[in-house]
Amino acid sequence: MTSMNSACWTLRTCSGRSWCQGRRVLMEQRNGFRKASKKTDRGGFETHQVTDTVKSSITTPMAESVPPARSYFLKQLYKPLIFTLGFSGGSFGVAAIWQYESLKSRMKSYLDDVRADWLEKLRPPKQGAFRKQVNQWWNNLSEGQKAVSGIIVLNGLVFCLWRVPSLQRTMVRYFTSNPASRSLCLPMVLSTFSHFSLFHMAANMYVLWSFSTSIVSMMGKEQFFAVYLSAGAVSSFASYISKIVTGRFGPSLGASGAIMAILAAVCTKMPEAKLAIIFLPMFTFTAGNAIKAIMAIDSAGLIMGWRFFDHAAHLGGALFGIWYALYGNEFIWKKREPLVKMWHEFRNGPPRSGDS
Template structure:
């Protein structure tokens, strides 16, 4: 990959991340405006539901009860998990050249920008998929409670692209080209921001629940392992993508939130003014999260 192509890829990555946060800010603004109306609609729906005769074994009702029992974070990542499962199921159904071109991250490929995002929704084995989705599900409640669903999704998608770009840089610098897949880089960003924000939180490995350790120590161990993987040339994981995602998560919780999300008000005000002039109705931007 030439320097000009790398510069174009970096520019595209930045534009995508900026667009993600812009859409997230608008989404939060619109969500806050409609929250009161939705609240009264839900009250009316609950009242009508109580008047209807209840059916035993109502599958729809059981699904609704299960959905309502989830945390906001679990509801937020449910769509990400579904997308990952659908892409996994597409591998044996879609022609292989298409999947390799658009759903694997490889700086030597003729398609370079789109796969930076799509490859993070792609997995080659059931274990790889299950492990990544389990970690994402486990940290979703903490991450979304810290950031809110809109900001979380912007961070997740930006981290996905940032981790792929880190992989591109390392593969180009070392000449070790090859395809990579998996949500690990984006999930590493989620794990890193939670561990950075709550360093004293206690974590455990699912198979060894009797051994606990702090989130800060867990993050240090993961970063150390991936750094060793880069220096020693391990090829089992894409360690550059892992490190890129982790560093993005650490950077965002320490600096990015202040630099990006807390400075979104002028953009939201611009959107509000455009809506007002186009007949979107009165009302101002909602509070910050």
């Protein structure tokens, strides 16, 4: 097991409504987000100004004004709540239809392969040693590793977009989640594919890769994607609630909330499985104790106000993963039959005349 220090890191930026909470927001020191200076104006309010540009000529946009009342944000939570419920339900609905189409396509491909098997002997072998090695590497991967490969590639592409100076405002607005932003809903999902720090992304993707085989073998790739995407929205919503209640506003990003759901689901289903830290393989512990320890640390961080990680997002994702492992599969995934039946009838159209 790798270290869970990868998290939904908090950037020192403010986006959307052109204001900053007059408090210190933590940032990614290793990747160039530098501490902003504080100045007190004549009215007694503290404002933040960017004094330095970040490395790679990336400047973090900041704004200044007095934050609105907390009650205003509490009223705004209904939109993220509706989005979380709708997006999660839609994810499971799409996953159910995807599984139906996959099974149907698999059966058709099997029959086609049986009929055309004799043609394979007539086809010339594929040329190119590199292509052969890539195909061999891909075929040796587990279904879970193949499933998360797309997620890892997508995270890498978003990481590269953070390096483009002209895209900084867009990235902060849509690829960081912040209850003070004009864009509230879409960033709840997009931020789970967003990393500014290379170490942050590498640690998160390593954990996802490590647990991919177990989770996909338990759920199947379609259900796994539904859980992963839903966990991203749920963890972001938990982060919104925490920031509004505590008044510690600021953008967050990272896949840790969704990955915590996967980790928690695996540890709940296989509590006696042995895990180890990548740098300390001689120390082993059970999966059940691991998830308890991680949640205890995040609970302490949330209560004590640690700002290096988004502990609320971690806890939200972990609780969602535990709930889904215990009850979600029974109450959500196993209830998909009516939807699949409706899709089957829609796809095949009305019965023809003369058909029974």
